[in-house]
Amino acid sequence: MSIARALAVVGIAAGLAACSSTPTSRQLGQDAIAAMGGAERVQNVSTLTMKGGVGTRYRHGQTVKVGDAEPVGTLKNVVETVDRVNNRAALDYELQIGPFGQHRRETLTAFNGRPVGLEDVAGRPLAVMSPSGLFSWGTQNHPEFLLKRNVVTVALAAATGATEEPPQDKTFEGRMLKSAAAKLPSGEQITVYFDPDSQLIAGFDALDTESMLGDAPSQYVFADYKDVGGLKLPHKITIRKLGQPYSEVQYASAAVNDAAAEGTFAIPASANDEVMKAIAAGEYSPVTITKIADGVYFARAYSHNSMVVEFPSWLAVVEAAYTDAQSATLARVLNDQFPGKPIRYAAVTHHHYDHTGGVRGLAAVGATILAEKGHEPAMRMIVETPHTNPPDPLENARKAGQAGALEIFEGKKVLSDGTQTLELYAVTGNPHVEPKVLAYVPSARALFQSDIWFPGLGAPAGPDAVHLLQAIEALKLPVATHVGGHGGVGPHAELVKAVAAVKK
Numbered sequence: 001m002s003i004a005r006a007l008a009v010v011g012i013a014a015g016l017a018a019c020s021s022t023p024t025s026r027q028l029g030q031d032a033i034a035a036m037g038g039a040e041r042v043q044n045v046s047t048l049t050m051k052g053g054v055g056t057r058y059r060h061g062q063t064v065k066v067g068d069a070e071p072v073g074t075l076k077n078v079v080e081t082v083d084r085v086n087n088r089a090a091l092d093y094e095l096q097i098g099p100f101g102q103h104r105r106e107t108l109t110a111f112n113g114r115p116v117g118l119e120d121v122a123g124r125p126l127a128v129m130s131p132s133g134l135f136s137w138g139t140q141n142h143p144e145f146l147l148k149r150n151v152v153t154v155a156l157a158a159a160t161g162a163t164e165e166p167p168q169d170k171t172f173e174g175r176m177l178k179s180a181a182a183k184l185p186s187g188e189q190i191t192v193y194f195d196p197d198s199q200l201i202a203g204f205d206a207l208d209t210e211s212m213l214g215d216a217p218s219q220y221v222f223a224d225y226k227d228v229g230g231l232k233l234p235h236k237i238t239i240r241k242l243g244q245p246y247s248e249v250q251y252a253s254a255a256v257n258d259a260a261a262e263g264t265f266a267i268p269a270s271a272n273d274e275v276m277k278a279i280a281a282g283e284y285s286p287v288t289i290t291k292i293a294d295g296v297y298f299a300r301a302y303s304h305n306s307m308v309v310e311f312p313s314w315l316a317v318v319e320a321a322y323t324d325a326q327s328a329t330l331a332r333v334l335n336d337q338f339p340g341k342p343i344r345y346a347a348v349t350h351h352h353y354d355h356t357g358g359v360r361g362l363a364a365v366g367a368t369i370l371a372e373k374g375h376e377p378a379m380r381m382i383v384e385t386p387h388t389n390p391p392d393p394l395e396n397a398r399k400a401g402q403a404g405a406l407e408i409f410e411g412k413k414v415l416s417d418g419t420q421t422l423e424l425y426a427v428t429g430n431p432h433v434e435p436k437v438l439a440y441v442p443s444a445r446a447l448f449q450s451d452i453w454f455p456g457l458g459a460p461a462g463p464d465a466v467h468l469l470q471a472i473e474a475l476k477l478p479v480a481t482h483v484g485g486h487g488g489v490g491p492h493a494e495l496v497k498a499v500a501a502v503k504k
């Protein structure tokens, strides 16, 4: 134990001795620490690993229509590791949303003390990014929440940071409980609730700034406390945001200061070059630009791609996908390649979170966000909701008067300047999403879409791709080249052939 820790333990122990008949807020926190197994045990938690989790995640933004009820995403084999000493955290889980399934691991780790993000999805190469480039469909949308919101950090905040004020009676989970204000190490104010029977922490309220929901009053419920080597830890954690279910996971077991945790945060040596790049850039997610035709470029990311259209004095981007770190990287790469040409527009193809997670990032560099009327409510929420805890790049750009606005079009939108044109068409009837925006550049006869056809891979056509071909024919677009939000770039003949194979 460090000297600082030993002193802190003494401080809490002294508080316990001063127990009186009407407990102060701090006393309730100290009672909770005692109920968990004592100050020394709680403070000695360096790493905490929750294992074998099974549950649900609700808010992943994958509805067919804006406003539809979210399909329930199921989570299994959830392993969550938090390293309180080195500020590292990892989410490892298998997600299933309808037919879509992924085994994902998002890790906030560090290299020589500098934070780095790793995204490891089964079947894909490891992707390295700045921490801001991490995206998650686990119990949270970023592993950093584990660091800020875990029971050990919350309990210590309640025991040491809470006031001498009397606790307040508030309803929590249908019961009237004592509650106390506490301050997390991040500086955030939370309200902690105490179970009168066990004296353990029943949960807490916090303000989460969630990348897609923005500032969201959130509630964390801790239940099913079980003994883990003398320490009582909750094995069921339920999270609500904006008054609605967000995630709920029942864990099978937990481990404290497990030697295996170190391996979770290891960075493979083969990733070192990317790690250096991510650290040097500050905001980083892999993006490379390749030319498709004069004035039309493919911005390939590791999972969710964009198309860039060059006009005489500005650029338009189709799809601001995944994360703001990806948008920041794209903006930087484009600024290097097209100096003096700002990104004037960023077009949205559909409202799904993984295809809109970078919208705020491009609005932050001044791009007008072009969205179709059918996606308007979702896009208003993403673009216009405050993101203050902490402020994101768009929040800062807005304060500086440099933020791009949201522009809504209906059905069709044409951007034209000089000899270059970009056409946006909202098509209906696609099983994936309603509506779906297709982006077409007549000069290159290039069409960008995402999720409904993965070009350049020789992939089979599903119902979405069959509908895409019908839509192209109905619009009478003489498409020669497909540019994929997933996959790559491929000839139109590839789609025609794949659809013909389905119809046989």
Ligand SMILES: [Zn+2]
Pocket: 350, 352, 355, 432, 433, 450, 451
């Ligand atoms: Zn989608």
